[in-house]
Amino acid sequence: MTEQASYHMTAAEFRQHGRAVVDWIADYMEKVESLPVLSQVQPGEIRAALPAAAPKQGEAFATMLADVDRLILPGITHWQSPNFFAYFPANASGPAILGELLSAGLGVQGMLWATSPACTELETHMLDWLVAMLDLPQKFLSTTNGGGVIQDSASSAVLCALLAARERATQFATNQQGCDGRLIVYTSSQTHSSLEKAAMIAGIGRAQIRLIDVDEHLAMQPASLAAAIEQDRAQGLIPCFVVASVGTTSSNAIDPVAAIGQICQAQGVWLHVDAAMAGTAALCPELRWIHAGVDLADSYCFNPHKWMFTNFDCDCFWVADRAALIGALSILPEYLRNQATESGAVIDYRDWQIPLGRRFRALKLWFVIRHYGVEGLRHHIRQHVALAQTFAAWVQADPNFEVAAPVPLNLVCFRHRGGDALNQQLMDQLNHSGQLYLTHTRLRGKLTLRMSIGQTHTTARHVVSAWQAIQTQAETLSAAAD
């Protein structure tokens, strides 16, 4: 084969192949409901079908796209299926996908304001819009001492918050000297494992995490928190960080943020509120009670990439004191110096996150908010919440099942009364059927099924079918057990 002058895809070819991919995705949207939700492949099966080495010569785009159907699709667990009720939603939408496409096409690197001012300014602006949309405290606005930024995930947001808290508590000495074992962090025994990972990464250590007891609703007990902080302080330790959850991953438990916030303020401890999935609900005025007390938080995050129709990744993270965050994360090598940065008039988002580089993620958020409008977003959130409430009522009405935790929003924790083994079998068989996909947690030692309702195209008929399948499968299992 003779060498070509260029191997790049031309603009004309891009038009042609781009249309093919757009049509592929539209076809996928139309057929995803009919595909088995949980991939049924065995470990190693996908790899075994791939060539052992990269091709020497280039291949036709049509071949590659056909291979997505042939080789990749069987290994996909369909998060975009309306029958996906596992983990948490990761609901994408047309405007989000097209915003992501545009971002890839522009290919800008948003590490500094100067490296693409629109990437930074649209992001700041969207995060300000969202403060109003969710009725978050004014101190999170970029026009105050605070401000917001897009992170890849709530895990990274809690790590950034922890670093800011660590440095505030030690007056930036930890960045210089390293940790010394005295910093203590607090969360409930139910809270997301992301704080455990963050405390490991930040050099604080697992032993310095205090897991605070929860009440009968699986929410943190403020009195226990206050006691733990006082005890640590009495021992010469430095309480520096509390994470409260608005909707734990496990059961959607909502911590009493107001009471926790008062303790944190009195003790001078940084309060981070993680509303990764549930935060989206605050778009609806009647659900804003979930944010009671957030005005006492030092930082807050929620994920449009979970329940706000924006494809991963897009976690929105705000701080009340951006100087603390920037002070914790800023470094300035010569090759990144520029006039705009030196002037102090701009935001350089590389100082608000772990990595240096960043994509133009605000575009998809802008597209989603404008496509739906606030009313459109509210409509779909309300539908999801109503479906979950209905599902919970069905569970409660069935003597063979029980609701296992409060259902404040769109997650129903429930179980068959037949015990752990039966629930495990029930879940495995439903998932293996491909008809729907459910996952589990363990609440007070008992295996508990989680029905998470929030995928873009999930409607009443999908929830009805799911409940029928659950009941039917449970009857078969119970009969076999008798």
Add this chain to the structure above:
Amino acid sequence: MTEQASYHMTAAEFRQHGRAVVDWIADYMEKVESLPVLSQVQPGEIRAALPAAAPKQGEAFATMLADVDRLILPGITHWQSPNFFAYFPANASGPAILGELLSAGLGVQGMLWATSPACTELETHMLDWLVAMLDLPQKFLSTTNGGGVIQDSASSAVLCALLAARERATQFATNQQGCDGRLIVYTSSQTHSSLEKAAMIAGIGRAQIRLIDVDEHLAMQPASLAAAIEQDRAQGLIPCFVVASVGTTSSNAIDPVAAIGQICQAQGVWLHVDAAMAGTAALCPELRWIHAGVDLADSYCFNPHKWMFTNFDCDCFWVADRAALIGALSILPEYLRNQATESGAVIDYRDWQIPLGRRFRALKLWFVIRHYGVEGLRHHIRQHVALAQTFAAWVQADPNFEVAAPVPLNLVCFRHRGGDALNQQLMDQLNHSGQLYLTHTRLRGKLTLRMSIGQTHTTARHVVSAWQAIQTQAETLSAAAD
């Protein structure tokens, strides 16, 4: 306005709007060369044109796309322009953009093998392909004790490597107890600031970073490294981590990895090799000398999102001992437990990275490698290197200019002999002209211009024009100074 039954974009509308965005990007590819490379807007200018609040009702997609032209484009610094010579390349391509689009359309969450087996297995497979493509050591293959993973950036890769090194050095005690101030890390005085940020994040502290002297080529001096390690050990400290650069960001200096590796092996210190931009060159057998000694590294990364036609984010990161990495980053809450994970037969990439969630980034890498083929990738890398060598020769032949550092690959550090002020003015005026975009560094105290050649569509004529513009502008400035 009456409430609609659904506010979602239908599949049919997605086809229509998707085509419009594909055409928009193709048009952008065709015109980007004619746009001013560095955005000329002032701080706040983009935001000032945006509505103060989110729309209540949804808007038409065509309006949004028109607003990208009207409101966003003036604030874009065109990284995809063939006249972009600043920082480092971030070269996207048609197949990469379409891979990203497909990934957004599938909308899978790849945190666990079980949450989409193809997402994990294609990634493992691509990273194995790349071991062969770059002739990296076999110990990085997933079929050994090692393996590769896609990170968002080289900054995150170095942080993950540091955490693995930290835990290996302390037998996982730091994850439990936190840092205690005795861990020491090493890199050259020229190396990327990402290690400084990682050491801060990891609780090790800036004071525990030893910046090792460089030689006349700005490469680390192994004897100084050995002396520093011995001195720290003699004081009861714990040397745990060395970062060697194959191509520093500042000047593309290449550290003597083989000599550094021998010291690290003798001392039992983790060696991480950062080849963020330069690593791509190893696709070409005649440039593989840059990887001499990488067989002694514990971890290695390079960024296809810099110089391998893959849009951000896509950093490829390998470790020789994946147990060390997983041990440093793994946590397992109940709600993520599943049979595949318990069986030990699969990779769960959430344990190889900072965040929990992850996109299906291997798709774009697969598309890029298959579209170009190894020969196509080599062709374009060779062209960029040749252009940089030619540019360096022009600089050397001009008595008013000098080459300021060795030019091993595609970055030329150079300066006008007229001093810092003249070079600063020269750069500012060139950038302000919009004709090209250059950035600077400081080498041995002197302001130095950086000509980074690696954008997808940069060809000889763009480099010729750039050099003409540089010479012309310099003559004007020199004349004005006389």
